[in-house]
Amino acid sequence: MAISISRWVQMGLLVLAVVLPLAIQNNFYLDVLTIIFFTAYLGQSWNILGGYAGQFSFGGVMFFGTGAYASTILWTTYGIPPIYGVFVAILAGAIVGLIVGYASFRYGLRGSYFALITLAFAEMLRIIANSVEFTGGGVGIFLNFEPSIMNLQFINARGFYYLSLGMVVISIIIAMWLERSRFGAQLIAIRENEDAAEALGINVLRSKILAIMIMGGMGGAAGTFYAQKYLYLDPPIAYSIALSVEMLLVTIVGGMGTVFGPLVGSFVLHIVTEVAKHLIESPGLSLIVYGFILILIIAYLPNGLIGLFKGLSGKRGK
Amino acid sequence: MMSYTVSMMPAAVMNGLMYGSIYALVALGLTLIYGVLHIINFAHGALLMLALYAAFFLYSILGIDPYLGILIVVPGSFIFGYVLYRFMIGKLAHGKDQNILLITLGLSIVFENMAMLFFSADQRTVNLSYSFETVDLGFVLLSIPKLISFFASLVICFLLWMLMSMTDLGKAIRAVAKERQGARLVGIDVDKIFAATYGIGIACLGAAGCLLLPIFYVDPYTGNLFVIIAFTIVVLGGMGSIVGALIGGFIIGITESVGGLILGESLGQIGISVIFILILMFRPNGLFGGKT
Numbered sequence: 164m165a166i167s168i169s170r171w172v173q174m175g176l177l178v179l180a181v182v183l184p185l186a187i188q189n190n191f192y193l194d195v196l197t198i199i200f201f202t203a204y205l206g207q208s209w210n211i212l213g214g215y216a217g218q219f220s221f222g223g224v225m226f227f228g229t230g231a232y233a234s235t236i237l238w239t240t241y242g243i244p245p246i247y248g249v250f251v252a253i254l255a256g257a258i259v260g261l262i263v264g265y266a267s268f269r270y271g272l273r274g275s276y277f278a279l280i281t282l283a284f285a286e287m288l289r290i291i292a293n294s295v296e297f298t299g300g301g302v303g304i305f306l307n308f309e310p311s312i313m314n315l316q317f318i319n320a321r322g323f324y325y326l327s328l329g330m331v332v333i334s335i336i337i338a339m340w341l342e343r344s345r346f347g348a349q350l351i352a353i354r355e356n357e358d359a360a361e362a363l364g365i366n367v368l369r370s371k372i373l374a375i376m377i378m379g380g381m382g383g384a385a386g387t388f389y390a391q392k393y394l395y396l397d398p399p400i401a402y403s404i405a406l407s408v409e410m411l412l413v414t415i416v417g418g419m420g421t422v423f424g425p426l427v428g429s430f431v432l433h434i435v436t437e438v439a440k441h442l443i444e445s446p447g448l449s450l451i452v453y454g455f456i457l458i459l460i461i462a463y464l465p466n467g468l469i470g471l472f473k474g475l476s477g478k479r480g481k
Numbered sequence: 482m483m484s485y486t487v488s489m490m491p492a493a494v495m496n497g498l499m500y501g502s503i504y505a506l507v508a509l510g511l512t513l514i515y516g517v518l519h520i521i522n523f524a525h526g527a528l529l530m531l532a533l534y535a536a537f538f539l540y541s542i543l544g545i546d547p548y549l550g551i552l553i554v555v556p557g558s559f560i561f562g563y564v565l566y567r568f569m570i571g572k573l574a575h576g577k578d579q580n581i582l583l584i585t586l587g588l589s590i591v592f593e594n595m596a597m598l599f600f601s602a603d604q605r606t607v608n609l610s611y612s613f614e615t616v617d618l619g620f621v622l623l624s625i626p627k628l629i630s631f632f633a634s635l636v637i638c639f640l641l642w643m644l645m646s647m648t649d650l651g652k653a654i655r656a657v658a659k660e661r662q663g664a665r666l667v668g669i670d671v672d673k674i675f676a677a678t679y680g681i682g683i684a685c686l687g688a689a690g691c692l693l694l695p696i697f698y699v700d701p702y703t704g705n706l707f708v709i710i711a712f713t714i715v716v717l718g719g720m721g722s723i724v725g726a727l728i729g730g731f732i733i734g735i736t737e738s739v740g741g742l743i744l745g746e747s748l749g750q751i752g753i754s755v756i757f758i759l760i761l762m763f764r765p766n767g768l769f770g771g772k773t
Contacts (some may be wrong), residue, residue: 194482219579221586244531270762275521275582286709287754301747352535404705408590416627429641447597447701454590461583 179326182322184276193320199433200327201388204412205406206425207334208381209213214419215341216374217354220276222285223382223410225263226256228401229288230383232298239304240297241384244313249387256383257376259288264375268368273357280406289402304336306390315391323392330388331426334381338422350374351420405450414455416460418467427468488574488741492621493742494735501734502634503693505705508726509641510685516676517658519582525711526704527589532558532690533699534600540607540694544611547607547694548629552602556688562683567676578754589704604700612695626695637688638727644681645723653773654678658721710737713757727765746762 166372204282205227213219220440233255269278292298307409310316317323334406341347361367390396417428435456436449464471507529510534520531539545545553570588574580614625645651656664657674665671697703714733718725733753741749759768 220581264672266762268759270765272765274578276761278582280523280758283709283713283754283757283761287751287758288746290751290754294745294751317513329558410585411583444596447594449596450600451591454587454594458573458584459588460588461580462575462631465580 164176174186177332184324185402190320193324193435194218195322195437197324197327199429200324200331200384200426202409202413202433203429204327204334204415205382205385205410206287206329206429207338208378208385209410209418210338210376210414210421210425211341211350211381211385212374214414214421214424215338215347215354216371217276217277218371218374219411220281220375220378220407221411222281222283222407224402224404224407225281225285225288226259226382227386227406228292229390230256230293230405231260231386231396231401233383235306235390235396236297238314239306242344245311245315245387245391249315249384252383252387253380256379256381256386259374259377259422260379261372261441267465268371269328282404285402285404285407289398292398292401298398299396301398303395303400306394306396308394315387326388330384335426336424337377337381340423342422346370346373349385354420368449374432409453411455414467416456416467418469419468421467424467424469431468447472485516489742490654490739493617493738495621495733496627497738498731499623499631499696499734501731502631502638503730504707504710504714504734505608505727505730506634506637506685506689506692507574507709508718508730509723510640510682510689511711512715512721512723513641514679514727515715517654518675521585521712522536522679522682523582523708524588524592525584525585525686526706526708527592528558528562529686529690529693529707530596530699530701530704531561531592532687533694533697533703534690535687536594536691536694537607537699541605546609547691548633550682551633551688551691554691555684556687558687558690559680559684561675561680563589563680565683566679566694567672571672571675574588593701593704599708600701602700605692606698606744609695624696628691630696633692634689637685638723639683641681642654642723653686654681666677698747710753713753714762716757716765716767723768 180356183196184193205223209220210227234245237243237248237251238245244369263281263284265393267277272280287373295300298304308316310318310322310430315326317326334420341350348474349360349365352363352365353367353370357367386401413428416432417426418424427431435452439449439452460467466473501736511522511525514520517626517683528577532554535557536547536550539550540547540554570581570584574584592630609626611625616625616628647655653664653669654677655673656669657671657678658665661671664674672753711732714726714729717732718727720727736752740752743749745749
């Protein structure tokens with residue numbers, strides 16, 4: 164019974180999200196919602212490796228940046244439209260995931276060591292992007308605004324809103340599939356006890372690499388989306404530490420290893436940010452709030468906000 | 482071009498040594514905290530940034546020379562670190578490693594953006610009366626502040642080594658690092674030792690901040706530059722090893738400045754990330770550590 168109710172709630176929210184732009188004419192609100200969906204999508208990509216498989220990465224932005232450069236360079240230099248380019252971006256992100264995953268998991272790096280090595284890889288890619296010519300180096304790349312579906316660009320905020328909504332729905336479907344699949348169960352087993360998982364015959368290395376490749380592919384697509392919407396790319400944006408942090412932040416705040424955690428976390432954090440911005444106009448303030456929320460959640464709500472709801476509604480949770 | 486590179490080499494190596502000694506000091510705090518508490522202090526860069534600001538404001542408001550400021554910033558940093566661990570990090574993390582990693586990450590976000598809020602994003606530097614004086618070593622000119630920083634950080638490393646090996650506190654810290662339960666059984670207050678160790682680690686940053694300010698700059702994100710450098714040195718030298726941190730600091734300092742000379746300013750920074758990745762992959766216990 165509980166399951167069917169929450170299914171109806173989910174459907175209702177989805178319908179609401181689809182018809183919302185008809186009611187909201189103000190581009191500002193649509194842009195905020197777009198960013199919420201975009202961050203939730205990236206958070207979900209982090210969640211697959213961090214939440215389900217228990218491998219925290221501090222450099223998740225590397226897939227985003229590499230994907231963004233892949234489709235952008237294909238478009239600006241070779242004239243290949245981003246609607247094809249995005250698949251190259253996904254592939255590029257997955258390949259970076261394969262390389263980084265193989266390099267670190269094969270040597271048994273876990274926990275903090277894995278977090279740090281991903282940070283170093285992202286840093287290395289930033290420096291490379293800053294030093295080579297085809298990325299535009301430190302100057303960056305300006306993209307043209309030529310709205311069309313081929314270019315994944317839209318005349319008004321509504322188009323980008325729907326695109327980001329589509330991405331977040333896909334990411335949630337991936338997480339739902341993960342929760343039901345054998346592969347997802349293997350990832351959770353690895354998170355709970357890697358040695359026991361290995362002893363049960365799970366190919367730990369293969370599963371972890373597959374998880375980071377899914378994360379990488381998802382991140383790559385996000386890069387294309389970002390570049391097409393904001394029309395500018397440079398190494399500090401493409402490989403920004405802040406974005407790496409944000410994707411883990413929304414997921415931890417919402418609830419790691421849950422289907423809706425990243426979306427809930429992204430909603431709450433962005434709304435807090437917008438309110439804070441409204442009250443005090445100053446740079447950095449929203450991030451101070453983020454930092455405090457992160458500390459408080461880790462200390463008092465280890466299962467995130469979703470865990471809080473589940474706790475309140477008793478055993479109905481699953 | 483080639484001959485220019487060769488002729489600049491001694492200067493690059495000397496420069497690397499000077500910065501390397503300060504990197505060593507930053508890494509020393511990190512390695513000490515890791516060695517005893519077995520936690521990764523991700524707030525290390527942000528705390529270094531705070532120390533730099535402390536030294537800067539002591540100079541700009543009270544006119545205290547940064548090198549003299551050590552006498553104020555180091556005890557202040559110790560107290561700050563002690564309190565931070567005892568009443569925040571230790572209390573909130575519930576003893577889980579990944580929690581500490583995330584809480585110190587949260588702290589670094591808070592510190593950096595508070596600095597942004599109160600001190601603005603401007604890069605600040607100090608100009609001392611002797612800032613531009615140099616010493617001629619025959620093959621290379623060295624600036625006086627760099628030389629002072631170099632020798633001072635060596636002295637501080639030595640003092641730390643003395644503290645760890647000669648005093649009762651050092652003995653207690655080493656006991657806790659080796660065997661927590663055993664230390665508790667013989668009557669050592671382990672929680673206090675944890676906080677004291679964290680405090681000493683941050684005090685190292687206080688010293689590093691004072692020594693770095695005259696030859697560098699500070700802005701809210703300065704700390705980020707040192708995070709990967711410090712972690713690289715720590716894994717290079719072996720987590721928890723004081724001597725390792727010192728040697729690792731010199732290796733990284735020289736790698737950075739020689740790398741910058743050969744590969745150019747922008748690509749030169751890549752050497753550190755590459756070393757970090759390779760060491761983590763092939764020798765996670767460091768060059769001088771045993772095999773796992």
